[in-house]
Amino acid sequence: MARIVMKFGGTSVANVDRIKNVARKVKAEVDAGNEVGVVVSAMSGVTNELEGYVRETARLFDLREYDVVVAAGEQITSGLLAIALQEIGVSARSWLGWQVPVKTDDAHGSARIQEIPGEEIVRRMGEGQVAVFAGFQGIAPDGRITTLGRGGSDTSAVAMAAALEAERCDIYTDVDGIYTTDPRIVAKARKLDRITYEEMLELASQGAKVLQTRAVEMAMKHRVRVQVLSSFEDTPGTLVVDEDEIVEQEVVSGIAYSRDEAKVTLTQVPDKPGVAAAIFGPLADDHINVDMIVQNVSADGSTDLTFTVSKNDLDRAVKLLEEHRDEFGYGEIRADKNVVKVSVIGVGMRSHTGVAQKMFSALADKGINIQVISTSEIKVSVLIAEEYTELALRSLHSTYGLDAE
Amino acid sequence: MARIVMKFGGTSVANVDRIKNVARKVKAEVDAGNEVGVVVSAMSGVTNELEGYVRETARLFDLREYDVVVAAGEQITSGLLAIALQEIGVSARSWLGWQVPVKTDDAHGSARIQEIPGEEIVRRMGEGQVAVFAGFQGIAPDGRITTLGRGGSDTSAVAMAAALEAERCDIYTDVDGIYTTDPRIVAKARKLDRITYEEMLELASQGAKVLQTRAVEMAMKHRVRVQVLSSFEDTPGTLVVDEDEIVEQEVVSGIAYSRDEAKVTLTQVPDKPGVAAAIFGPLADDHINVDMIVQNVSADGSTDLTFTVSKNDLDRAVKLLEEHRDEFGYGEIRADKNVVKVSVIGVGMRSHTGVAQKMFSALADKGINIQVISTSEIKVSVLIAEEYTELALRSLHSTYGLDAE
Known part of the structure; x- marks a missing residue:
């Protein structure tokens, strides 16, 4: 017996039949003796339809009124x-954002x-x-409706x-958990029982689009x-938890990849203080996110500077x-x-050495050239030519002992 | 310069183009120097769609949740x-029922x-x-959303x-005003410039479905x-106002009709105290509305009793x-x-005599038999055979001098 929150996305509540299916899942938790809160999205397609009306009405619009319009989608699902739930004998009531209230900024x-x-x-859940x-x-x-943005x-x-x-927050989605890597590419990918918040954050921002980064x-x-x-x-899914809750921590939990990168190289950049700031300042001013950055050692007072941006931002x-x-x-510029x-x-x-070296060797063994390297406390990233994606993922997955039996 | 409220129904806001049209009508009033409040319905079809979801979810449902679901329709229109309005340069904001707040019972x-x-x-309208x-x-x-019922x-x-x-409440609809009678039947029907509340109430309950009775x-x-x-x-419509505001009041303002009547006659009812109560009690208990009632004079201690009910209620x-x-x-019972x-x-x-007599004569001239008569302070109603509807309306319209030139 525990207090839990269940969350169902748009495809899980896409029509009345699916909403009834969700009700049965909620009832199972209630019957198991749990106190349950449920968070629902709009029926799939509804948010897009409402956004479409707004964009048809005006090209530039008041976001306060946009929020009034699109918030109607989740309102409908919560009532339904x-x-x-009541129809199958479960006591229930809907709560809109302003009724709870979910207090946000403006x-x-x-x-x-x-x-x-x-x-x-x-108190009511206890009853x-x-x-x-x-x-x-x-x-x-000021009492007006807000929305939290997509996802x-x-x-x-x-x-x-x-x-x-709550003891747990169950996010119901159209995948059944978090995998060691993309199972569409690596057949031996395994579903993880547990993963830490930090790893999940890296995975989410690296392109495993299961959970919103903000939520993690x-x-x-x-x-x-x-x-x-x-x-x-x-089937049980993957628990995202604190490091303490994971008894036998693998050195490497997963391999992520992102095709949304583009590489920019500036040659013969003068090697003097302030140049990096001068280059990245205008990009930041234009809200262009720069990810990996490497700068070669200086030769003859100039250097090469390489960095990556999102593919969408490359032309700008x-x-x-x-x-x-x-x-x-x-x-010159090379893109x-x-x-x-x-x-x-x-x-x-954090506590094991040689992880990066193992990666570089494995890629070298397959003849894959590494163009850029960046590392953080719990991550090593490399930029390689796109055609090697599958080869690199399968090789690394095996190298770190992640393959399913 | 005045403060006015404009109301637009579902067909007037059926899609984004019509909403833009409404915005232009509102702007015209603002440009004329008026302070404007606008009340909108859901886009036509939306309320039915939302009701459909509710009925698909459960046959019997919690009306509190029904209200949450259907209120989303008007919410969407208000934001749009x-x-x-903002798009064409008019300062505007939406107000949901709970934001105003429109306080209702439960x-x-x-x-x-x-x-x-x-x-x-x-204050804001003043700005x-x-x-x-x-x-x-x-x-x-208790802070939950309510709806006011259809219309x-x-x-x-x-x-x-x-x-x-407000100085005026303009109800925009798909007809252009209140007519002396149904223009689909009487070609010479005239649009009225003004009509009193009392007359409008009689017209509304008599089958002129332009304005909700509750609203009047x-x-x-x-x-x-x-x-x-x-x-x-x-074009200007019809003003529904207090009697004082109508300078030259016609004796008769309009001729209404209702096909939603069925006649019931009970023969040889014992003519003694308490019988009428005994007969109409069970009907009232079953929420059957009885409209016209006539009782003949007694002969041999018994009488005939005739009354009308809604056609839908006749069998019950x-x-x-x-x-x-x-x-x-x-x-016996005759239906x-x-x-x-x-x-x-x-x-x-109220101040003229002979109105009823004129009606009876006009109908007699056309050979139309009057089955039941009932009167109120500002109304004379007769029940006749349905096939005479058009003949009776045209004849009475002309008799009371209502025909357009």
Whole structure:
């Protein structure tokens, strides 16, 4: 017997039949003696439809009114799920963002949660009433509806689990857990029973699009145990937890990759103080995110500078650098979209040496050239030519002993 | 320069183009120097779609959750209209029922408005901001969403006009005003410039389905001047006002009819005290509304009793009367669906005699037999055979001098 929060995304509540299916899953937890809160997204397609109306009405629009329009989607699902639960004999009521209230700042369209008073809801859950929350929405200090931005329902769920001091936050989705790497590429990929917040954050930002980064950050901050599992299968998923909860930690937990990288090299950059700032300043001003950066040792007072940006930003980045060419005085710009970033992730790296060296050897054995390297405390990333993606993933997966038996 | 409330129904906001059209109509009033509040319905079809989801989820459902689901419809329109107004340079913001707040009782699904604090909104309107209200919705004493029942947006609009002390409440609809009678039947029907609340109430309950009866009652109670006009044409409509505002009052303002009547006759009813109560008690208990009632003079200690009920209720009424036959001890039941009620309406009747006599003569001249008569202070109604509907309407329209030149 525990207090838990369950979260169902748009495809899990896409129509009335699926909402009834969700109601049955909730009932199973209630029947098992749990106190349950449920966070729901809009029925799939509804948010896009409502956004479409807004964009048809005006090209530039008031985000406060946008929030009023799109928040209706989750409102509808919350009422329907409450009815579906009552229909199968489960006491339930819906809670809209402003009713809880989910207090946010006033950054309409991408608001951040500030406070959720949970006492009244905890009291009702104790009396056996399931609380059905409209996800993705909150209320600004001035009493207007806010939304948390795309994927905000995950964040709603984790925040609610923290406010209700829930033992677990179960995120139901269309995959059944977190894998050691992409199973579509590596057939021997294994589902992980557990993974740490830090590893999940690296995986999420590296392209494993299962959980929103913001939701993982919030879970880590409030120590909310998150489970990722399938709404369509009845198998346990992957628990995202604190490092302490993982008894036998592997050195490497997973291999991630991201095809959304483009490489830019500036040749013959003058090797003097302030040049890096001068180059990256204009990019930052234009909200272009720079990821990996390497600078070669100086030869004859100049150097080569290589960095990566998102593929979408490449053209804008090159244009900006050309506009500022006279200020930097570099030789030429070389841009390359034909790259992929492969990352080896594991909190065990903190206490084990040789992880990076093992990676470089494995790639060298396959004749794969490493173009850029970057490392963090729990991650080693390399940039390689895109055509080697599959070969690199399979080789590394095997090298670190992650292959399923 | 005045403060006005404009109300647009579902067909007037059926899609984004029509919402933009509404925005232009609102802008015209703002440009004319008026302070404007707008009440909107859901886009046509949306309420039915949402109701459909609810009924698909459960046959019997919690009306509190029903309200959560269907109130989303008006919420969407209010946000979109605010955006459409801003897009053409008009300052505007949306107001949901709970934000105003429109305080209602807790009769979910058909709540009644109790109080609307209008100060803050009046202040903003004074600063030039158009207030766009989601119609049809309010908030119960316990903070949950309520809806006012079908057609409740008219009531929202009149209540808002009263709360804001507006000079006028303009109800935009798909007809361009109130006519002396149904123009589809009588080609010479005229649009009325003005009509009194009392007459409008009689017309509304008699089958002129332009304005909700509840909205007219509320307008009368709070002395809100209501204008009915077309959202698709730029012509003045009909003003529904207090009798004092009508300088030259016609004796008869309009001729209404209702095909929704069925006649029931009980023969040889014992003529003794308590019999009428015994007969109509069971009907009232079963929520069957009895309209016209006539009882002939007694002959040999028994009498005939004739009354009308709604056509939908006829079978249930007959069944109930048969079940209670032994208690009443009547001769036989005769039921007739082939009837229509025709009513002559006008506040001028209060000070003019001979109105009813004129009606009876006109019908007699055409050989139309009158089956039942009932009268009120401002109305004379007769029940006749349904096939005479058109003949009776045209004849009466002409008799009372209502024909257009």
